[in-house]
Amino acid sequence: MLSSLPFEIEELDEAIRRAHASLAAEQRADGHYVYELEADATIPAEYVLLEHFLDRIDPELQARIGVFLRAIQGDSPQNPGGWPLFHDGAMDLSASVKAYFALKAIGDSPDAPHMRRARTAILARGGAARTNVFTRIQLALFGALPWHACPVMPVEIMLLPDWFPINIWKISYWSRTVIAPLLVLMTERPIARNPHRVGIEELFVTPPGEVRDYIRGPYRSRWGHAFKALDSALRPLERFIPGRRRAIQAAIDFITPRLNGEDGLGAIYPAMANTVMMYHTLGYAPDHPDYATAWNAVRKLITDASGRFDGATYVQPCLSPIWDTSLAAHALAETAGVGDERVAAACDWLIPRQILDVKGDWAHRKPDAPPGGWAFQYNNAHYPDVDDTAVVGMILDRNGDPAHREAVERARLWVLGMQSKSGGWGAFDSDNEFTYLNHIPFADHGALLDPPTADVTARCVSFLGQLNHPEDRAAIDRGVAYLRRDQEADGSWFGRWGTNYIYGTWSVLCALNAAGLNHDDPAITRAADWLIARQRDDGGWGEDCESYADAPHGEYHQSLPSQTAWALLGLMAAGRCDHPAVARGIAWLQSVQEDDGSWTEQPYNAVGFPRVFYLRYHGYPRFFPLMAMARYRNLSLGNSGRVGYGF
Template sequence: MDSTLSTTTTGEPPGVAAVREACVRRLAGRVEADGAIREPCEGRILETALLLSLLRKQHTLPAVQTKLERYLSTATAATALDATIAGAMLLPGRRPRAADGVAPGGKLPNLASLHPFTGHRKRLLLATVLAILGVGPYDPATRPHQIAYGGYAAWTDLSLCAVRMLHTAAQDGSPDDTDTAWLTERLSAFPHGQIWEGNALAHLVALHALHTRAPQHPVLHAGIVALTEAVREDGGMPFIAGQEVWVTALAGAALAEAGADPALLHRIGDYLAARQQDDGGWGYNETTTQTDVDDTSRCAVTLHLTGGHLRYGTHLKQARKYLTAMAGTDGGFPTYLKGHASEADLTAGALIALAQNHPSQRNDDHSDLVRSSAEFLMSAQIGNGSWEPSWTLSVTSVTAHAVDALSVAARTVPAIAARTRSTGDAARSYLDATQNTDGGWGHRPGEDSDVISTAHALPVLRPGHQAETALHYLLSHQSADAAYHARPDQVGPRPFPYDFPLLADVHVCTALARSRRLPR
């Protein structure tokens, strides 16, 4: 295909409509009768190793152990840390394959150099996980009594309690009965047979801690049953049990923008509306009780697109109430709890959701908050024109999200339009400068192009040759079965990627739907 694309009578380059329609059919075919898309999470080396280690300590389920070992020996280690973890769990002759440039058994990364939002608590968790797996020692300088939990996201609190218990046990101390009681109470409160809050990593770390104190506790045995039932066919243990709400919200918005059947969109919207929690927010899956700004913003936008205020007015009002309560004094938004650090990607999503008021909602005007959120975004822009990613690896993801949000803010608060336009121009110049010669973008400048990073960038590009080559990149990477494939972009805990393969199709569908707006 020529990278210089001519246009049809509809104003689109040839083939775009057919590819977009194929994406719509593929996504629509994944929507279940209740409106949800239930895409499984791929297995990951970290959780697979933790489950294998726990089963070995418990001297149980040898057949499952063999399955997990097989996965660790055949999975491609994407990072040096993956390779080291997998290698530590296997016999010398069964080391895992390594991705290009990754040396199995190589030097561990400096945990202090990880993602900017990965603070002391996250580094402590990761160091403890490595100690659990025998990759490194428990740090004798850690003072367990100084590890405080309470006041964080649900899985952070559980993990911190577990880390405290593990370090106490490693230092030849008996874990505090209060810690053990708190941890078992939290685990027991979740429905039997389910992964705790849908978070396998937190559940596994907690069970390792409980093993040091009460290796025969029924909560531990029930957790093992729930976790082993979630092991994938290939033997991999996923990071989370599912992401039904998040994936359905993103796919629903993509289908709405692509002009999918209204009855299908109502089904999706009704599913999401039913998943709204008592505080007005949404969590990432069907079982978690932890709501967050990211999921709430995306669900609110999708409800707006699939039924609007006529169908979902009450749900949208509650979502706006949740979001306004989460705003920081700096105009930015955190992920989970009010008062935590504001982040650009979360702020962009909340701004878009708050600015989509229906004219009938005159008493629900959020223009002042939209303005302060736009101010936060403009001040958070990096000198090169981009923004720092939050829960993705791709810089184009947060950059495009921020540009979209500032465009929305300018329409809501015209007084800041000139400044938002200047900020957007700087972002587009960054995208122009970092595009690869094949027309795509990687997670960061200089990295190989991938479908998801390119799909994020396309809709906010200036019209012209670079937009055309980006579009060509996406059209040329569709598989014979109409699917798209890309390396994972989501991270958790930051900066470790996890994979929901269908998201590649979702992001391409969104890009092709929005690319129709580009002037030609």
């Protein structure tokens, strides 16, 4: 089938060889991969303020974080001086207030040009009083806002039973781990040590003590009005709530077994930082084992960024080795075939990280599901996720080592056990669909929950479809039915964890292929046609992070390697390998391949919480374009045995 290739096979082979060599060279000695996971200015700024809260200031480190914060400040008509949530994005008020506060704490003069620009932009947006809930809590901890600027969140929430409409088990894992220590802080209301007495009075349009409408709309539903009324009713009663010490102890008792060593509570920065502040507030000595563990976990996220900005450092939101290793292994397997020593090394590294001896928080709703998942980070035993588990399970199955069969089977049983009643899968919990909770005043970010989503469901269907156990057919069919219901009117699918409709559509097309649907199924043809229609003139694809708001789906002002690879993989899964759009996309990837054989991209390619928190996986342009090119070559040459069916 060499004649079916629209360009020289030697050129394609050489591009694949160079990309494979580049990726292979980045594998760690023990077989794993880990790349930077970058977010916006918020977490580096919060880390600076954490040091000032504790009076554990490292001037040299803070100076390096200052370099990073200044480098990513906006300077465009849509963002004339604030900080965006993603590359080239519009100014975000809350991120901008935190970044300004952090730079001032580092020592930047308010009269410096970059600080004046930031202040002007912040005041034009209503000032610091109009920031989101998490920012207002941060400011209250520094005495920059009164506590009535924050919603009522009594620590007694930790004591509420499962049947109560609001309780710790009805929210997502990330909310649970962030909120547990935060409830203690909101109850104790400490004031930061703040040894340099840094304040941000200049960021308020109205003096903060005179603002009376911190808790306000716009409300997304009638629930919002009802919860606002409840918040108002609770305020005068909050200090009289009984059982406060018992509730604080309940929070501590929740956190302590989940501290997770130096990988941290939940293995995510906000939960770790809140835990450090909680221990400090409760009078723990810094050398107390729990306090020291939490502090070291935070410090583990500090990352050198001098390769991009000379002398810069930032703080990652978490680390992503399981995800990076499994995805890189898929790309290597697509290129070198199963049994390749680098794929085997990655699989061998993954095996001992399967969580078999801890029934994590997921077991609260699924007590009968046997443990068998993988987490996202190096260690996070209470919080495996089905997305990582499915991707790891697929590469272990694909590589075919008999020694890994038991691990794949344990993963299969856990994924089956985590299916929600709707037929879909959430990432960390099952049936986490208490949608009214996203309307409480605290949840202005709208991300308290972990409901089923198309991309995660697709990954689970892909995994089960690849294994092809006859007894799993009912679960697969329920997953496919969920995906059919969730398809957008234009034929695409929403991408909850990657940007965005291109990511979701690729994920689902792979799943429907693995589930055995005919390529002429209407759901598949509509999705493939949607992808083809979104191809850019240069042959690539790209999508704006603003598509999580009101920007067009599947469109951007430039093509990006990750999104182009996803679109190509989706089209190939839909049986369109011979479509001219695929050849043009492959040609575009070749044309932008860098001298070292890899690809890079500045725009963000994933999301933590839509419209609130975005991510840039530095590994995505390292392995997805290679996977797409190698799959194209394999399919075009009839080497279907070397193709990953589920991913």
